[in-house]
Amino acid sequence: QKKKKVLYILHFHHEALPHAYARILNEILPSSWMKSFMDLVVITPLEVSLLVAKGVDAEEIGLQGSSSLVNPFSPCDDSSKKGSNGIMSLPIARAKFPGYGGYLLVNDDAMVKFWELPSDLWFGDRPWGTFTPLQYSQKTWEERTIKRMYPYGNYGWSWYNYDSGSVGHRTGSVRSNFDAALGAMKDLCRNETSITNDMDDISVVEFCGGQSENVLKPYIDGGGKADVLYVPGNKLGATMSRAITLFGEHDVFMEIAYPMIMNVVVPRERVLEMPICDNSIQSWRDKYDSNIVQFKPYFKKTREEGRGLQCPVIHPIKFGMEVSTTYWKDVISNSTASCPWCTWKDTDNNAGFWTLAN
Numbered sequence: 001q002k003k004k005k006v007l008y009i010l011h012f013h014h015e016a017l018p019h020a021y022a023r024i025l026n027e028i029l030p031s032s033w034m035k036s037f038m039d040l041v042v043i044t045p046l047e048v049s050l051l052v053a054k055g056v057d058a059e060e061i062g063l064q065g066s067s068s069l070v071n072p073f074s075p076c077d078d079s080s081k082k083g084s085n086g087i088m089s090l091p092i093a094r095a096k097f098p099g100y101g102g103y104l105l106v107n108d109d110a111m112v113k114f115w116e117l118p119s120d121l122w123f124g125d126r127p128w129g130t131f132t133p134l135q136y137s138q139k140t141w142e143e144r145t146i147k148r149m150y151p152y153g154n155y156g157w158s159w160y161n162y163d164s165g166s167v168g169h170r171t172g173s174v175r176s177n178f179d180a181a182l183g184a185m186k187d188l189c190r191n192e193t194s195i196t197n198d199m200d201d202i203s204v205v206e207f208c209g210g211q212s213e214n215v216l217k218p219y220i221d222g223g224g225k226a227d228v229l230y231v232p233g234n235k236l237g238a239t240m241s242r243a244i245t246l247f248g249e250h251d252v253f254m255e256i257a258y259p260m261i262m263n264v265v266v267p268r269e270r271v272l273e274m275p276i277c278d279n280s281i282q283s284w285r286d287k288y289d290s291n292i293v294q295f296k297p298y299f300k301k302t303r304e305e306g307r308g309l310q311c312p313v314i315h316p317i318k319f320g321m322e323v324s325t326t327y328w329k330d331v332i333s334n335s336t337a338s339c340p341w342c343t344w345k346d347t348d349n350n351a352g353f354w355t356l357a358n
Contacts, residue, residue: 005039006123006230007100011089012044012108020320024108028319030345030353031332034114037123038104040354041097043089084165087258088248090231091241102232110227110315111328115339117312121305122274125232127240127266130225130276130313131259132299134268136218144176156221165251177253181260182216184250188264193246198239200267207264218263225276225298226258227315240265273303277311 010024021042029040090105102123106112110130122128142154144161152170153161155178162170164180175183188195189208196204207217231237231244243265247257262271277295295314301307317324332342345353 004101005037006102006104007093007097008038008040009089009093009103009105010040010042010108011086011105012042013086020108023319023325025354027325027345028111028328031328032114032335032339032342033353034341037114037119039097039100041093043093084253085248085251087226087229087244087254090229091245091248094231094233094237094241100233102230103237104230105228107227107315109318110313111317112228113312113314113331113335113339115335115342116309122272123230125234125236126270126272127229127231127237127262128272128274129229129258129262130227130274130298130315131220131262132302133259133262133266133271133273135302136220136259136263138215138217139178139219139221140212141178141182141214141216144172144178146170146172159253159256162253164253177256178216180250180252181247181256182214184247184252184257185216185260185264186211186213187246187250188243193242195239195243195246195265198235199265203264203267218260220256220259220263225278225315226255228274228276228313229258230274236266236270271303273301273306274313275299275301275306275309275311276313276315278315279317 010029012021025042086107087105090103093105094100094103104112104123117123139155144155145153146161147153150158152158153176155161155176158170160176160178160181162177163172163174164177165174185207187193189211191197196208231240240261243261244257247261252260276298278298279295295311297311301309317327319325319328329344332339332344335342
């Protein structure tokens with residue numbers, strides 16, 4: 001049975017407050033959870049017991065415990081924002097819990113409407129991410145310059161100019177994400193991890209054949225969302241996990257790393273395109289208004305499988321804000337016709353929903 005189940009990997013970017021853990025684990029997820037289809041693992045920047053989410057006083061246990069895994073990849077600067085290596089949570093969870101049919105990584109500010117996704121397709125043997133695949137170019141290295149205004153330097157997308165390992169700083173103190181991505185591709189093509197052995201011939205020739213020391217390809221221009229991603233539990237998924245680990249070791253920002261990996265490693269005919277809907281968190285304000293809180297498609301859909309979907313994946317949705325919880329409760333109440341298992345579960349009525357594995 002385990003081979004058919006999906007492991008949902010909930011990645012927390014930050015040392016979230018106990019009430020944020022409690023809200024997501026005891027209200028948000030249980031309200032639309034597919035118990036027969038998915039298991040859950042939580043990965044945090046620090047070791048934080050899930051007993052906190054079960055209502056145990058944080059001071060009583062001192063925020064200690066062993067019920068969550070820890071992502072060992074931390075930013076190079078303690079003052080920078082967490083989450084630059086969020087994708088590393090997937091190979092960590094896969095190594096700790098092998099044998100699942102697939103591994104779904106979801107950041108703490110994203111949600112998936114499972115009832116809109118036929119499981120045989122979207123949780124089968126084909127990977128996907130929340131970006132438009134097969135749309136890339138190449139870019140020649142330039143000496144980095146630091147500017148005050150967007151795009152913060154000579155590369156067209158600001159993330160390439162940030163310091164590797166940081167999503168909030170562009171000090172020039174360490175190599176840029178562009179340099180880190182270039183280094184990761186060089187290592188991948190050297191094939192010390194045998195990744196190219198599992199790539200199709202077209203991709204090996206395109207991305208590794210006659211490789212230039214100064215040209216990055218694929219170069220993802222204009223943004224690559226990586227807030228939700230699915231990797232199957234098959235041989236292709238194992239190759240992708242090795243590639244994720246390689247890019248993680250180079251400290252490549254996740255929204256650059258995962259789109260690159262998808263384009264390089266996944267055969268063209270296996271690619272799936274998952275639509276993502278985005279809404280600027282700035283427009284939410286303090287009070288929920290369904291006319292204001294509207295998620296809209298972020299990318300234009302280009303492939304057939306995703307054309308009939310509306311907004312199965314949404315980002316950002318910050319559950320530290322009360323308005324986000326109100327919005328998700330509204331989603332659940334309006335989805336009961338298509339989601340018979342969706343029922344809003346308040347924390348007080350949800351004791352014992354999760355059973356911790358040994």
